Amino acid sequence: MNNIIKKFIPQILAILFVVLIFGFLTLNAQTNMDNRGIDFGFGFLSQESSFDVQFSLIEYSGSDSYARAFLVGLLNTLLVSFISIIICTILGVIIGVARLSSNYLIKNSAAWYVEFFRNIPLLLQIFFWYYAALRALPMPEKANAWFGVTYMTVKGYYIPAMVWQNLNVFLYCGLAAIISIILLKNYANKLRDTQGKQIPVLLYSVALLIVLPLLSFLFGGVSLEFEIPELKKLSKISYIYEGGISLPPELIALVLALSLYTSTFVAECVRAGIEGVTKGQKEAAASVGLTPNQVLKLVIMPQALRIIIPPTTNQYLNLTKNSSLAAAIAYPDLVLVFAGTALMQTGKAIEIVSITMLTYLTISLTIAAIMNWYNKKIEIKEK
């Protein structure tokens, strides 16, 4: 009896507490909305948005619906996160390995890089790149070409656009290459397990990835041309580049700040992972007669990756959430387009803020679920 009371009383109290809080808030919201004449509902999503977005990956104009504006914002968020994740991974791995270098100068430069970039608030870094560093770039008419065809100007970074013919054939070839690599990998694993033979899978995969798409150019009727941005005079003093793709300075500032900031955390994960593999493992592998390359590939990396990947994914998640700071420099991401402009216009505070939060929540929980599954899979099974 005593035990049952001990078990149930706190739980009932907790439920009561939560229900009371939510009930209280809902009641208030109801009366407030009644008083102000606001009705609750998601019908506004199909209404015409009638605002413009500067930078969008899909076709979008003011006559499209709020739902499409939401999609534009979401895609922009995903774009900036995707680019930053790639850059921060490359930087992070380099810096993380450099921190373990035997070279005094390299080790310390890497350590200072980490200390420097991770101790300055991300928002300040974004502001610094956007308002201070990128504003010092030349005007379009004075810009020098980088690599001959790209132009870094105060109005953005202009790069050549790719004009494809028969793009689908090319994509099918790429897909075929990836499938055949997976099959090859499976076959190689089988061969290794049954006969103890090793095939240079990496070499073959790279060859496949290059040769198959190349064949599509020769026989599939695929062709690729580059549209190079060209300077055009708008008025007496105003110039602009036409053709090609223009990356707005907001995007560049955001990518720079996010990837430099997050790369410090990735670097720490990488360092911890490599340091986490005990020296004995390396020596044991060497004494079995594996070559240094094999030691790295078959013994060190699998164990290090097991330590590195979970916290690194966490950092990727943080990066995606941090990309919402874009709103501070007016890069049209989910928060700015939807929780900013759309909210101002419709006044549907509750609906819009909850949709925005739920979107981020879905992204986070999906990645977290995949991570948990992956962790379970690679866990060392102790007998």
Place this chain on the structure above:
Amino acid sequence: MIQTINFLKPNRDNIKNYSIIGTFLVLVSLIDVISNAFLKINLTSFLPGSLTTLFPLIIGLIGLNMMRIDYSGNKKLDLLNKNINTNNFNALLTLLILFSIIKALPQSLSWMIFDATISGDSKDACTGTGACWTYIKVWFRRFMYGMYPNEFHWRINTAFILVIALGFVGYFMKENLKKYLALYYVIIYPVIAYLVIYYLISGGSFGLQWVETGAWGGLSLTFIVSFFCLIFCFPLGMIFALGRRSNLPVIKYISICYIEFWRGVPLITVLFMSSVMFPMFLPEDFFMDKLVRVIIAITLFEAAYCAEVIRGGLQSLPRGQYDAAKSLGMGYWKMHIFVILPQALKLVIPGIANTFLALVKDTPLIFVVGLAELAGMLALAKTNPKWLGFAMEGYIFASIVFWIICYAMSKYSYNLEAKYKTER
């Protein structure tokens, strides 16, 4: 290609010749770069095209290669070789880093110090090509105290000194009162700090003029927000960490939902929520100050992170600790307060410090809901028509300030970790 430069094979027999020639070559390359950077003299202008720029690199590499003698017997040489010159690739990286430091130094030094202006008190004083620190000097009070009236700045200073002094009470407490220390820091201290800040900074009574929170700002606002969030999010996080490990399913799942919800959304949307959505959920005639709402939002948000860190500590304690406490007849609360938490909290000091660091770095975000702390004041100053064009100086100043605060915090957490480390 780098590997094939080994045509010169130095060894112990010809150590004298090689080390001297090597040192000489490295020195030549360094002198070339230094004269190029500082004096703008190109010593190698007689060389064609890109060879001019590559010359110091090639000469330096050959020099370092000649100096690389294993077990030379010369201690200094061995130390040098071991640290910066183990192979050609390392030597190349060493040279590249050295050269880029030397190249960057004169430009940044002259911009920041030699060509910079600090005198005067208007934009006209800044005529040089360097930084305009006059801007920082003139705006300094604004950056520190926001729009808070100048004549009342002493109130903010006094409040901070009082709060810090009260925080150190624990150090001077008598032994027999030490058991109430946790109680003091969790309940009494926040209340006193709140009262001090309310009556001194807000004013409105004791003959002090009322200053609304909209006028607060600058670095002092950063401190106020992070201080309150720090002291509130820790106990809240502890409750949810214990809740997540509870045996009672309802409490467990409520805690999980809470933690996963806050960890899944970005802080900026939480702040948006606190500023546009939260007022809808309050009773009609109930007004809550924007600053208070922001502090509540950040506290709830960071508490989830705190909870996860503390849960990590709880999980890493061996089962034996729980069993031992239970076998002594301790109940749930006694077991946690006297056995589990003291050990778990010791383990999570670095994690907690990281969470606090993240919190301090997140405070500039309150700028998006219109509270002008340091980053917000910079944005304001940047658009002031009298002071256009000094964004760089402002952001560098703010970065340095934040960097010092965060770096000091992380170093302090290392010290704490070392201090509380017990042999296990």
